[in-house]
Amino acid sequence: KQEVTQIPAALSVPEGENLVLNCSFTDSAIYNLQWFRQDPGKGLTSLLLIQSSQREQTSGRLNASLDKSSGRSTLYIAASQPGDSATYLCAVRDTDKLIFGTGTRLQVFP
Amino acid sequence: KAGVTQTPRYLIKTRGQQVTLSCSPISGHRSVSWYQQTPGQGLQFLFEYFSETQRNKGNFPGRFSGRQFSNSRSEMNVSTLELGDSALYLCASSPDGALTGELFFGEGSRLTVL
Numbered sequence: 001k002q003e004v005t006q007i008p009a010a011l012s013v014p015e016g017e018n019l020v021l022n023c024s025f026t027d028s029a030i031y032n033l034q035w036f037r038q039d040p041g042k043g044l045t046s047l048l049l050i051q052s053s054q055r056e057q058t059s060g061r062l063n064a065s066l067d068k069s070s071g072r073s074t075l076y077i078a079a080s081q082p083g084d085s086a087t088y089l090c091a092v093r094d095t096d097k098l099i100f101g102t103g104t105r106l107q108v109f110p
Numbered sequence: 111k112a113g114v115t116q117t118p119r120y121l122i123k124t125r126g127q128q129v130t131l132s133c134s135p136i137s138g139h140r141s142v143s144w145y146q147q148t149p150g151q152g153l154q155f156l157f158e159y160f161s162e163t164q165r166n167k168g169n170f171p172g173r174f175s176g177r178q179f180s181n182s183r184s185e186m187n188v189s190t191l192e193l194g195d196s197a198l199y200l201c202a203s204s205p206d207g208a209l210t211g212e213l214f215f216g217e218g219s220r221l222t223v224l
Contacts, residue, residue: 031209043200044215051210096166097155
C-alpha cells in the first residue's frame, strides 16, 4: 500500500531564506508526482507536476525534483516571501487516484 | 479560462439528512474526481468519473455516491449524514483522465454536520 510522508510537518523561517520541503513515498511504481499549495480554508493550487520519467521541474522560484528509485521528491523554494506562507502538499499518482502526504505548514515572517 | 467551480461553498446539515454537492470542471476537461479532506485523515480519494462513467472508487461507504453528466459536470451525494462526514469536499478535473495528467482543484465545499 502506497504511503506518502512529508517532513517537516511545520516550518517557520524569515523572509529571504531558501527552503527545502521533503516528500517520500513507499512504492516507486507511480505515474507522476504533483506538488500543491493550500491556503487556509481554500482549495489546492497546483504548483508543479513531475512525470515518472522526469527528474525535475521548475517554475519561477520553485524547483521540484524526483528520485523514483529512492522514493523521494523535494520542493525547493528560493528567496522565500511572506506570500509563500501556506500548507504544501505532495501527491503521487497511483493507478487510479492521487495519494496525498500530510503536508508541510510553512510560515515565512518578514 | 474559468477554473473548477464547486457549489455550494459552505453548508450546514443535521445528522440523518442528505446533501448534494456540485462540481463544474474546467471547460474541455472530461475527468472529474472527488476528495474528502479532514484534519484527522487528510485528503482521501472518493471517486473518479470520466465520460459519465465511474472509473474508480475509494474506500468509502455506499452512502457516498456520485454521477457525471454529459457536459462533464459532476455531483456527489451523501445520504444519512453522520457527524464524521463534516469535511472539506474537493473536486478536481483533468483534460482526458490520463494517468499522467495534471489535476486542477476547485475551492471546495465545506460541509458541517450537526
